[in-house]
Amino acid sequence: MLSYAVYSEAGGVGKTTLSANLAVAHARAGLDVLAVPLDPQDGDMSYLFDADDDRAKGDVDTLVHHLVGRGKGEFTDLIRTVEHGVDIIPEHNRLEDLGEALRKEQEARSDFGESFPMWTQLQRVLREAEVNKHYDVLIVDPPASSGPHLYNALDATRNLVLPFEPSGKGQASVSGLDDLVTNLEEQLEINIGVLAAVPNRFKGTRDQEEIIKEIEQLGFDVPVILRDRTSLLEGCWRKRCSAFTYVREHRNRQRDYEIETLAQFDKLARHLENEAGVDAPTPPEPGSLEVGEEVEV
Template identity: 85%
Template sequence: MLSYAVYSEAGGVGKTTLSANLAVAHARAGLDVLVVPLDPQDGDLSYLFDVDQDRADTETDTLVHHLVGRATGEFSDIVQTVEHGVDIVPEHNRLEDLGEALRKEQEARSDFGESFPMWTQLQRVLREANIHNHYDVLIVDPPASSGPHLYNALDATRNLVLPLEPSGKGQASVSGLDDLVSNLEDQLEINIGVLAAVPNRFKGTRDQDSIIEEIETQGFDVPAILRDRTSLLEGCWRKRCSAFTYVREHRDRRRDYELDTLEKFDRLARHLEKQGDIEAPTPPQPGSLEREETEVRA
């Protein structure tokens, strides 16, 4: 199974949008995909996929219940299916208190001489649910800040996809990529692979070219560079869908530059699949929507 967390320590670099479109790119190629978003903020992946209606419901079973061993049902019961057959565990407001909930459970277990490692609980939940037998791809979308959400995401996936902004503002995070990964490995005492670095909002300036060269010099793969597509991606959030669905259902005509962006998502997904040693059974022509439209009409 291919598993990775889409992570950036800088906000506003398109992390959640990239997670959504990679999930759809994998799924439309015939792979079974599970997405586990862990960001407690509103305007998250659950919002983008339009499955956040119960995030404030105090009676519903949530991922946090499962992480602390207080689930009221099966893990599969909290999973919802969205566009292209992507499965997702919707975010809930309880994620805001995940750190406190894990610490309380750790203290309670300690009183009885039991071990409860706080950073491995997502891995445990997924293992007990046999997700390796049910899915080909696991994508976890943690928040930018360090803490229990990020650490559980990394322990469960052991791989990173790093979106970044090739700009003066993002220069520090680019220069610190090596240190970022090394520090996370030291904190969690695990090895973390970087499957790809993905520059976003690229406008083709000389300064941006030099930043991308720096990334490659550090040894990170840059299999796709996403140009600035503000209108397209803002449309995704407005209509609460992936870029694939937005172009197919909410554009009155095809725009070559938007199809180029869809192609980049598809090619990036194929690159990641190759890194994970899996092969998509029915990959479409990169960026093509023709087969999807035929299936919709049928």
């Protein structure tokens, strides 16, 4: 099983957009995908996939209920299926109080001499639901800030995909990841792998090219480079769909540079699958809007 969290310390680097499009890219290739977004802010993956209609309802079962051992139903009842067959656990406003809910449960269990490690609850829930038997790919989208959302995401996936903007600020963010990953490994007592660093909003300047080279020299794999496609990705959020669906259904003509971006999502998905030894049964031609036939990759 391929599992990873898409994470960046810096905001505004397209983390959630990348997560969503990678989920679709994996599913396009015939893999079963579960996406678990953990960002408590609005404008999240649930919104992008138009699956957040229960976000503010107080009487529904949520992932937070299950993380504290108080689920109202089966874990599978939380799942919504969105475009290309991607399964997602929709975000709920209760995620804003996840840290407090975990702390309260830990204190209550402690009163009875029971252990309740706060950072391993997502892994527990996924394990009890036997997610690894039902899915080929698990993608977790935590917020940029450190805390229970991020720690649970890392403990459950053990791998990172790191989007960054090739600027001085983005370079500093990625350059500090060695220390960040080391600190998280020590705190969580796990090993964390970095599957890929993904430059986003690349405009082809010499400075940006130098920054990407420096990132590679730090030992980070950079399998693809995503150019600046503001119009395309803003359109995805406006129409609440992936870039693949947006180009196919909401563009009156195909633009070569947008097809190139779709191809980069596909190529990155294949790279991540190869890293985990996962074979996609029907990988499409990178960037193709027609899927279902296996091609040489």
